[in-house]
Amino acid sequence: MKNIIPPVKGTRDFYPQQMAIRVWLYNIIRQVSESFGYQEWDAPFLESLELYAAKSNEEMVKEQSYVFEDRGGKLITLRPELTPSLARMVAQKQNVLVFPLRWWSFGPFWRYERPQKGRTREFFQWNVDLLGPDSPEADAENVAVLATFFKTVGLTPKEVLIMVSDRCLLDAQLSAFDIPAESRAAVSAWIDQRDKLSAEAWRAKASELGLSDEQLSQIEAMLADKELWKNSAELIRFFKAIETLGLSDYVRFDAGIVRGFTYYTGTVFEAWEVGGDIRRSILGGGRYDKLLADVGGDRLPAVGYAMGDVVITLMLEKYGLLPKDLKVSPAPVLVTVFDHERLLESYALASELRRTGLSVTCYPEPAKLPKQFKFADRMGIRLVTVVGPDEAAAGKVTLKDLARGKQVTVAREKAAEAIRQALAKVLAS
């Protein structure tokens, strides 16, 4: 690598091999989303900075967003998340859209962070949102989409769990512990950090926040209480609905789930690897009933989540769930060029075959046959045609199946049919 300009830090190059995986993931996401009746949509990749101001996590806007001034002097942001755009677009057409609204999206996002395992500066996110209803059953349906995704890709509850809590429940508990409303946000953030800090460091921060020893032990008891959800009428309904949907295995209550975004108002959830070494949430989401009003629309209840492609791909790779031998060559047929004089004859044959609906690659220049066969082999092209002087004189085409190592010579009019038959043959392996 001499004078090659390096890629931008934190970006990924999608060579055909990686692109095939990305498309594979996209297809599963689409299939799962649409099986619940969600519609695909997308927002601009560029938004104005003020869309995110005070709506998202403050650090994300101030330090992790790509912001630049356009030629007109306006501050433009490369979208770091999708939800504010969703709120904006729904608010714009609130009287036109049909509710309940189910929308899903898969596209690129940018955050200026230090790249590391499972994190890049440019990444893709799957967003699934349900707007209109404010019921726990709606939350359950939204969570069901993602549990169904896990099931579809082959991740079991032994490998991944969706941890659920409710900010209202947390707030009520903190209130019951006599923690004043103005410090609850900081206390919530501190609770969110519990898995990341050592027990000593975490407890030490409690006194910094002005918590008494009694309050600390009350909070620790709360976090350990697996039955706390039974104090919440909403969570009782939520888990009942999850059970009815047949997905209880994937969903657990955890009072320690808080989430960083300030716009969440009720149910919050994250998916985590079970006891594994991926110390990072696979996805996160929750209810955000006030966001639409915050961007200037009428109040509209909403619930949704976002899953990044980087961590989920790590998970799938770790558990051997990524597809092997993804097809990277779209055309299963190579038309070889026998010599310089027959180049255009090959083009003509390839064109004939394409008109019958086949995908066909034609070697673009005369070359030795071994070279062309090797090309086909390395590209994963299964069938090769040869038209040399013998075939041309007899009006025939030789067709070799590289996978089976067998070849036949057929009349040129029958070539397309013979190719279809050969492709239909299942390999012994």
Add this chain to the structure above:
RNA sequence: GUGGCUGUAGCUCAAUCGGCAGAGCACUUGACUGUGGAUCAAGGUGUUGCGGGUUCAAGCCCCGUCAGCCACCCCA
């Protein structure tokens, strides 16, 4: 923004105490003048990330810098 580790051929890596730049894979060409994978032969494989310093001598030691990876912060 903070800390740690690592930079050698296209890729994965080796090089003893500081003493002449190495292996495998891949690539190109040829054994195969109408047939891929396998085997064999011949070959480019190179500013040792970059800049400076110490030394008779630096891939190796020192300083700086850049890049990558990993952890923290935060998050998907």
